[in-house]
Amino acid sequence: MKVLVIGANGQVARHTLSKLKEEGHQVVAMIRDSSQADELVKLGADETVVADLEASFDHAFDHVDAVIFAAGSGGHTGADKTILIDLWGAIKAIDTAERMGVKRFVMLSSMGTVDPDKSDRIRHYLVAKKLADDHLKRSNLTYTIVRPGSLTNEQAEQVIKLEEEIQIRDNAIKREDVAIVLARVVNLENTFGKTFEILNGKTTINDALASI
Amino acid sequence: MKVLVIGANGQVARHTLSKLKEEGHQVVAMIRDSSQADELVKLGADETVVADLEASFDHAFDHVDAVIFAAGSGGHTGADKTILIDLWGAIKAIDTAERMGVKRFVMLSSMGTVDPDKSDRIRHYLVAKKLADDHLKRSNLTYTIVRPGSLTNEQAEQVIKLEEEIQIRDNAIKREDVAIVLARVVNLENTFGKTFEILNGKTTINDALASI
Numbered sequence: 001m002k003v004l005v006i007g008a009n010g011q012v013a014r015h016t017l018s019k020l021k022e023e024g025h026q027v028v029a030m031i032r033d034s035s036q037a038d039e040l041v042k043l044g045a046d047e048t049v050v051a052d053l054e055a056s057f058d059h060a061f062d063h064v065d066a067v068i069f070a071a072g073s074g075g076h077t078g079a080d081k082t083i084l085i086d087l088w089g090a091i092k093a094i095d096t097a098e099r100m101g102v103k104r105f106v107m108l109s110s111m112g113t114v115d116p117d118k119s120d121r122i123r124h125y126l127v128a129k130k131l132a133d134d135h136l137k138r139s140n141l142t143y144t145i146v147r148p149g150s151l152t153n154e155q156a157e158q159v160i161k162l163e164e165e166i167q168i169r170d171n172a173i174k175r176e177d178v179a180i181v182l183a184r185v186v187n188l189e190n191t192f193g194k195t196f197e198i199l200n201g202k203t204t205i206n207d208a209l210a211s212i
Numbered sequence: 213m214k215v216l217v218i219g220a221n222g223q224v225a226r227h228t229l230s231k232l233k234e235e236g237h238q239v240v241a242m243i244r245d246s247s248q249a250d251e252l253v254k255l256g257a258d259e260t261v262v263a264d265l266e267a268s269f270d271h272a273f274d275h276v277d278a279v280i281f282a283a284g285s286g287g288h289t290g291a292d293k294t295i296l297i298d299l300w301g302a303i304k305a306i307d308t309a310e311r312m313g314v315k316r317f318v319m320l321s322s323m324g325t326v327d328p329d330k331s332d333r334i335r336h337y338l339v340a341k342k343l344a345d346d347h348l349k350r351s352n353l354t355y356t357i358v359r360p361g362s363l364t365n366e367q368a369e370q371v372i373k374l375e376e377e378i379q380i381r382d383n384a385i386k387r388e389d390v391a392i393v394l395a396r397v398v399n400l401e402n403t404f405g406k407t408f409e410i411l412n413g414k415t416t417i418n419d420a421l422a423s424i
Contacts, residue, residue: 078290078291079290079291079292079294079295079336080291080294080335080336081336082291082292082295083291083294083295083336083339083340084335084336084339087339087343088328088336088339091343116300123296124291124292124293124295124296124300127295127296127299127300128295131299131303131343
């Protein structure tokens with residue numbers, strides 16, 4: 001499949017490019033700044049497309065079979081960007097996928113979005129992510145929503161805990177393991193229409209995804 | 213009717229209290245801080261209830277027939293509060309009204325929410341207001357969504373322009389006129405299920421509302 005990665009320069013997304021290649025996909029990295037192109041090709045993108053979630057980005061969806069939404073305004077911008085990228089950008093990407101006939105949509109979401117009011121520190125961020133997820137669930141797209149816990153930079157170990165809502169949140173998860181999950185679910189039919197949380201754990205990624 | 217005004221200490225909402233009295237309603241002002249109570253009773257509230265959109269507020273909906281949502285985080289707080297009050301607070305108020313059987317819901321929205329991407333300066337605010345309005349439209353409540361343009365403090369003149377989407381935005385609107393509209397629509401059946409924009413104009417408020 002031809003897979004468009006939105007927010008390809010993000011930390012999880014950069015890992016995702018090579019993982020998608022390993023799954024046999026053709027990878028298009030959507031970036032805002034053309035100066036990022038060379039590095040993302042080195043990381044595994046077959047091609048790059050310059051487009052901006054805050055402007056026009058229809059052209060990035062041409063001839064695409066699946067979208068991975070991994071964009072995020074990050075911790076260094078204001079909450080206005082949380083609204084405009086994580087929430088509004090996601091909603092517009094979902095609507096664009098519907099309009100342009102791209103049926104498959106994988107969302108990089110976040111643990112804690114089930115009930116944002118349980119969080120203090122990043123409640124506004126979790127609200128934005130939850131409402132984007134809700135919009136995707138109401139769409140006619142074939143979605144998978146992946147909700148990792150706190151992200152760390154260790155190398156992937158390919159063993160995770162996966163549940164619809166993990167009760168005991170005593171762990172983090174490695175960005176590279178999240179990337180493997182995102183890449184693997186693209187074609188995995190039993191994850192279609194599903195939403196789940198992931199943390200480091202003891203089950204292989206393949207077994208965990210098969211158990212859904 | 214017993215009408216709950218959420219965000220009753222806001223500038224438009226304060227005008228709304230006496231206008232609701234003039235329409236024959238019993239007025240409950242929902243406030244975060246009990247020190248505001250005396251002043252709001254002087255302004256026209258029959259009673260006040262202390263409740264917080266960011267905490268629990270179910271008790272404020274007891275025995276209420278209609279809600280006017282006029283809360284807003286205002287221009288002096290960060291965009292995180294735009295998410296938590298204008299968007300998430302509104303969504304929770306709508307869900308609470310549904311759950312507690314309060315059927316009538318009047319939303320103080322904003323001009324420009326039809327297409328937030330046309331705005332530069334307050335785009336994130338318009339996105340938040342639009343998504344709250346969309347949530348209300350999807351609910352099973354009997355709603356009216358009132359979208360004023362730029363607000364000013366002159367005395368009401370009771371003449372406005374009212375359209376679903378006003379094309380020529382060459383004007384502002386007086387807060388007191390907005391308050392009259394909010395109070396008058398509560399019982400006005402031809403405004404049920406409708407969304408409209410208002411500015412200063414030449415049509416009396418009664419005629420403008422009758423034309424919907």
